[in-house]
Amino acid sequence: MLTHNLGGGTERFVKEEIIRQEKRGAGVFLIRPFLENSFVISTPAIKSLTNIPPFELTDTARIISAVKELKVTEIQFHHMAGMNLGVVDLVRTLVGNCGISLKIYVHDYLSICPRVNLVDGSGRYCGEPSTKQCNHCLETNSSGFGKVDIVAWRQQFQALFSVASEIVVPDTDVSARIKKYSDNGHINVVPHEAPLDFALHKVKRGSPGDSELRIVVIGAISQIKGLDVLLACAEDARRRQLPLVFTVLGYTSNDVKAKDAGIQVTGRYSETDGLTMLAALQPHAVFLPSIWPETYCYTLSLALEARLPVFAFNLGAIASRLRALGLDQNLTSIENASNISALNDWLIAKCRASAD
Template identity: 25%
Template sequence: MRIHEINNQYVLAVSYGNYLKADGGVDKVIAEHCQLFNNAGVSYIQIAPLKPGGISGMIFNCIKRNIYTLVIDGSFQKLVDEEEIIRMLMRYERGEKQMIAFHIHHLKKNNIRFLNRISSIAKCNTYFFVHDYNSICEHPNLLENGSRFCGYTAKPCDDCIDCQYVHGIKSIQQKTRKILGSFKNLYIVAPSKIAMNLWLMTFGDLVQENHCFVVPHQKAFGVNTLVPDLNDKIKIAFLGKFGDNKGKNEWIKVANVVKSEKLEYELFYFGTSDIKIDGVTNVYVQVKPDNPKAMYEALVDNGINCAFLWSLCPETYSYTYHEAYSANCLVITDSDSGNIASLVNENNNGKVYSTIEQFISDLRDDTILDIMNKSTSKGPLKYEANTDILNLVGGKGCIEPTYVKQSNVDLQMLIINAIYKALQWHMLR
């Protein structure tokens, strides 16, 4: 089985899953990086451990081989094991294919030994991306007992004796140190100062100060002078994933108060959840690679005045904030929301509350309009993927690709790929 042709320079990226099959923040970033590097003539290879459940999981566990998905330049190739990946990289090395960067987007599901083997082949810098806090704690959002931000300060977590994650935090941090400490040319990349500073509180000794870069996922262009009309009622919308850590329970409390007290507000939910809340109008919105402005357009089309982004955890970036800002929505957020709260204060385009009761009080007192009038900031006309990530690596690749032949046919891997494709076909029926 042959694999995709690649350019003379390439980036190798490791994550926890196939980004073509998911729509999370990490997956979106990897897809954007792939496009940016491809546009610069550099191939982008992504591998991720496959940890399937059900029948496929039983089959792979019986075979007892560490299986990975292989995606090259945005196209899924096949399933491979560790040895096949190592052979592929060594063939590239012999064929004068240059790995110009080794990107680690997530340590989850990956093992130290395999990453070290890749590092021994790579003659380039290693970049670790801080997408969440999974390298610090078992809970990727640093939520105490999965409910609210624990106020993490990098002190020994013995004080958090009542938290269910306290027993695993030391082993997770030891694993992070063992993996990242083994790379000679390690760079840390975070999408915000909030994320970088929080991560460095724990692992600042692992990396040189001049090897830490804050690179937001997007760049802003222009100024949007269009402001949502203010009709009879102020329109407030909850945006994105409808989860507990995103403020679902607080939003339900707001909706109950608005309905029971007959307050003059229109409430909306913009996202993919089908949960119905009395008094809230659901608008289905799904941001996808072929429709990246879906949320922005929905906000503008529906004339939303305020965006409710009540994250209970320190967000490292928040695409929804930038979508709301671009649509010139006032942003209502919680003081623990990380980069959201930081950007609201920086851009003066909303208000940061300590408690949901404070926000409800403002709703009752009808002071939201005053807050809107004091918010003078105008959002950008558009956001685009940040090309600064290319500047970190440097160099342009050869546009003309060469074909890479697959050698040493592995019968067992052929069988595994056939099973995987059959299961994928069955799930799509």
């Protein structure tokens, strides 16, 4: 399994996939970045195999020898953050020379744009414009991969996709988006989780008639997860004396700024404690203010499991999953990410209208 060191939803999925593979009797090795042009091989139980030094991406002969010695039969490509584009060429070489099958898991939009999340310099979803505009964005705002031409970048990933036996995406929105850039016919939609059993849990929530409306935002809230939107909502609520109280169940990329804006921040929570902590907050609703087209969103699952009203922008897998549940009315235009007074007014109206 080739993946990054950045945690988050990708890491959660990788850990769950390790368990699935080990249950079926497969041995699992992890390839993670060491330096930009090198990687280390480890196992789920041993983070560093001291008898196997790091591999340079260009040391093809040594890598092929190691892959054969370890009897690798399949590569799962999850993420290459922390490595350079040479890893794409390396994986294609291994597939072609070692008889290994390749399964690609799409966790974000790195294959479409090296900025990963389809967010431009304005801090909003870019709308996937022309290649000319994409290159202008990359020149202006850069990426973590140096100077890049968007056409060449996409061709590299198209070549990788062409040798994959399967491309796995977690939602139909992801499938539709990827198909605009790839002609590989082996794209399968496989949600990260089994269907939720809504009968198992129900969190006690605030009454629509309460004087204060408690809005909970779940997760690690960075800029792409809507931190700027959340800060603006809290500041607008304070300025206009609106009955909105915002709490982050989790943390933000700037907790000091969040707290200064009047947002409560609980701190990190474990997956096993999430539902209990959410229940303790007795929210009127959950708001997921992501401004990029999410590919799945585990925090949405937590909110749905609690059977709480969930509000979000009409974008990405969050919107796709809510629409699949017949909750189109819980979505608002992404344009409202820049119209904060309208967004807050909408949240108040939706909370007041929501009933158990």
